[in-house]
Amino acid sequence: MxxxxxxxxxxxxxxxxxxxxxxxxxxxxxxxxxxxxMIIAVAIVTGFQQQIxxxxxxxxAHIQIAKFDSNNSFEYSPVSKxxxxxxxxxxxxxxxxxxxxxxxAGIIQTSDxxxxxxxxxxxxxxxxxxxxxxxxxxxxxxxxxxDPNDSVIVSKSLxxxxxxxxxxxxxTYFIINNQARARRxxxxxxxxxxLEEFDKLYIFGDIGHIQKLNGWDSTEISGFEVLLDRxxxxxxxxxxxxxxxxxxxxxxxxxxxxxxxxxxxxxxxMNVIIxxxxxxxxxxxxxxxxxxxxxxxxxxxxxxxxxxxxxxxxIRQVFLYNAAFIITRGLLWGNLVGISICLLQKYFGIxxxxxxxxxxxxxxxxxxxxHLFLLNAGTMLVCVLMLIIPSLVISKIVPAKAIRFD
Numbered sequence: 260m261x262x263x264x265x266x267x268x269x270x271x272x273x274x275x276x277x278x279x280x281x282x283x284x285x286x287x288x289x290x291x292x293x294x295x296x297m298i299i300a301v302a303i304v305t306g307f308q309q310q311i312x313x314x315x316x317x318x319x320a321h322i323q324i325a326k327f328d329s330n331n332s333f334e335y336s337p338v339s340k341x342x343x344x345x346x347x348x349x350x351x352x353x354x355x356x357x358x359x360x361x362x363x364a365g366i367i368q369t370s371d372x373x374x375x376x377x378x379x380x381x382x383x384x385x386x387x388x389x390x391x392x393x394x395x396x397x398x399x400x401x402x403x404x405x406d407p408n409d410s411v412i413v414s415k416s417l418x419x420x421x422x423x424x425x426x427x428x429x430x431t432y433f434i435i436n437n438q439a440r441a442r443r444x445x446x447x448x449x450x451x452x453x454l455e456e457f458d459k460l461y462i463f464g465d466i467g468h469i470q471k472l473n474g475w476d477s478t479e480i481s482g483f484e485v486l487l488d489r490x491x492x493x494x495x496x497x498x499x500x501x502x503x504x505x506x507x508x509x510x511x512x513x514x515x516x517x518x519x520x521x522x523x524x525x526x527x528x529m530n531v532i533i534x535x536x537x538x539x540x541x542x543x544x545x546x547x548x549x550x551x552x553x554x555x556x557x558x559x560x561x562x563x564x565x566x567x568x569x570x571x572x573x574i575r576q577v578f579l580y581n582a583a584f585i586i587t588r589g590l591l592w593g594n595l596v597g598i599s600i601c602l603l604q605k606y607f608g609i610x611x612x613x614x615x616x617x618x619x620x621x622x623x624x625x626x627x628x629x630h631l632f633l634l635n636a637g638t639m640l641v642c643v644l645m646l647i648i649p650s651l652v653i654s655k656i657v658p659a660k661a662i663r664f665d
Contacts, residue, residue: 267580290589298597306623325482380466397448407467
């Protein structure tokens with residue numbers, strides 16, 4: 260029979276009275292609040308990182324394939340879309356979709372405004388899933404016909420700046436061989452991602468317009484965009500794709516194209532680490548205080564057990580079991596509170612944000628089972644380890660004095 264566990268259960272049941280009762284409840288509340296705060300913090304930060312990554316990849320996919328001499332000037336050397344890997348890459352594990360694209364920098368002119376933009380040309384293989392969810396007005400357009408479609412979609416911020424709406428004409432100028440060439444487009448839809456830096460820059464149109472402007476034939480494009488099943492596979496898939504595209508083409512990940520944004524996202528991890536450390540310390544200190552109070556309040560019992568021949572290790576186990584019961588109860592309440600708050604925010608969007616400052620209108624939530632398991636296991640482990648030192652106080656208690664202790 261495990262008498263240490265038996266005694267620990269008796270102490271817990273009898274802990275409702277005396278001074279230790281309120282202390283145990285406070286300790287349970289401390290652990291619960293600490294875990295709830297950690298769950299909410301991790302869910303918010305990872306949700307924020309995930310949404311920003313999704314917004315960025317919505318504009319540029321996960322991996323871009325283009326000529327080696329391509330750069331960030333939006334002037335690409337043409338690539339033939341007749342390639343052995345297109346569209347067969349879609350059959351590879353980890354690759355969700357591959358599509359062609361072309362880009363051309365231009366200037367939009369209205370009666371009283373001028374705005375620099377980038378026309379991103381898309382073909383019939385373009386995945387509209389992301390932008391259909393972001394449309395606030397109008398619709399997308401169909402490409403791939405003999406004559407390029409004059410329809411484009413623009414962002415809500417650009418439409419507000421230039422005082423445009425769906426159905427309006429959009430006159431855009433492009434510099435070709437040091438000469439300005441105009442194109443007249445019609446706004447078929449307005450989207451809003453909340454990512455101001457990209458929303459004000461990109462308009463989406465038929466790839467045929469860019470091919471005509473650059474003097475390319477119908478098989479020439481700026482490059483290919485590859486969408487992956489998992490963002491975490493980005494580096495491994497980039498290396499795999501690079502080895503299978505030929506000597507004259509290069510690959511760039513979305514992280515390579517926008518390093519400053521991804522560096523900023525990684526800085527958010529430091530905020531989570533600080534919160535986790537502080538919350539675990541608070542929970543651990545509360546448990547240390549509780550264990551010391553329980554030991555002092557049970558000094559008579561400790562003296563009697565020692566007089567009966569119990570070893571210090573066994574008596575320490577009694578109080579460590581006791582602490583484990585308290586921690587487990589705190590973890591249960593912490594999970595209930597933390598997960599409930601996250602679910603309420605995820606499905607009802609109770610807490611709103613200023614979209615111009617935070618790039619999203621509501622606080623994002625990402626609940627991951629692995630994160631929940633690691634937080635619970637880590638909190639339990641750290642708290643128990645922190646309790647080993649105060650439990651050593653038991654070895655200093657002398658049976659004769661402890662039995663007379665009142």
